[in-house]
Amino acid sequence: MGRLNGKVAIITGAARGQGEQAARLFVREGARVLLTDVLDEAGEALAAELGPSARYLRLDVSREDDWARAVSAVAELGPLNVLLNNAAVVFARSIADTTLEDYQRVIGINQVGTFLGMRSVIEPMKHAGGGSIINVSSIDGLQSKNGLVAYSASKWAIRGMTKTAALELGQFGIRVNSIHPGGIDTLMGNPAGIATADLDRYYTLQAIPRVGQPVEVAWMAVFLASDEASYCTGSEYPVDGGWHAGQRNPGLPGA
Numbered sequence: 001m002g003r004l005n006g007k008v009a010i011i012t013g014a015a016r017g018q019g020e021q022a023a024r025l026f027v028r029e030g031a032r033v034l035l036t037d038v039l040d041e042a043g044e045a046l047a048a049e050l051g052p053s054a055r056y057l058r059l060d061v062s063r064e065d066d067w068a069r070a071v072s073a074v075a076e077l078g079p080l081n082v083l084l085n086n087a088a089v090v091f092a093r094s095i096a097d098t099t100l101e102d103y104q105r106v107i108g109i110n111q112v113g114t115f116l117g118m119r120s121v122i123e124p125m126k127h128a129g130g131g132s133i134i135n136v137s138s139i140d141g142l143q144s145k146n147g148l149v150a151y152s153a154s155k156w157a158i159r160g161m162t163k164t165a166a167l168e169l170g171q172f173g174i175r176v177n178s179i180h181p182g183g184i185d186t187l188m189g190n191p192a193g194i195a196t197a198d199l200d201r202y203y204t205l206q207a208i209p210r211v212g213q214p215v216e217v218a219w220m221a222v223f224l225a226s227d228e229a230s231y232c233t234g235s236e237y238p239v240d241g242g243w244h245a246g247q248r249n250p251g252l253p254g255a
Contacts, residue, residue, distance in 0.1 A: 061113030130173025182240030207242025
């Protein structure tokens with residue numbers, strides 16, 4: 001414990017899933033955290049549970065004015081030095097069946113929301129003497145799948161924006177990295193609520209043959225937020241059980 005002592009963070013999409021787990025670990029490791037989401041009831045309840053080191057604020061990441069409110073609110077907790085851009089939506093449909101409205105909604109939340117978040121925290125982090133921006137992309141920002149034209153486009157964009165931001169902001173002591181989860185048992189990744197033991201069957205051919213848990217992504221965020229990652233920027237950190245490395249072929253040696 002104590003890996004994030006003295007840190008002040010904004011976490012988007014913090015009411016459930018990966019964001020909730022990150023909020024719990026950040027507070028446990030000593031950070032003060034502004035939890036943000038559009039799920040007000042769940043967000044308020046989590047902040048109350050986590051105690052005085054956490055507070056909740058409604059934030060639609062696609063709205064500039066909401067980001068201005070968040071930056072103002074987090075100042076009450078201290079100088080801002082961590083942003084975890086976690087909020088996202090997924091939308092699965094073929095290209096032919098994806099409307100422009102569908103596409104723009106995903107881009108607006110996932111891609112524009114990440115851009116606005118990064119831009120909003122530059123000046124506060126400069127004043128704090130530096131910081132860490134952590135952008136949650138996806139394994140689908142490293143590869144893709146059919147049916148994910150909007151989602152994958154947004155996650156590839158986050159990957160590129162992360163590198164641009166790292167190059168621009170490193171001179172101010174601000175590090176920017178991306179996390180690439182794959183196969184994580186959250187409501188987004190498992191909307192049908194399949195039992196973990198049954199879900200594991202879909203991952204038997206990857207290097208770690210099971211589904212991942214949201215806390216495993218959260219631990220990567222803790223590392224990147226901490227001073228342990230002081231020389232890490234512009235990089236991609238998969239948390240995917242080896243999915244991106246490939247799959248074992250049962251017909252070949254070593255399987």
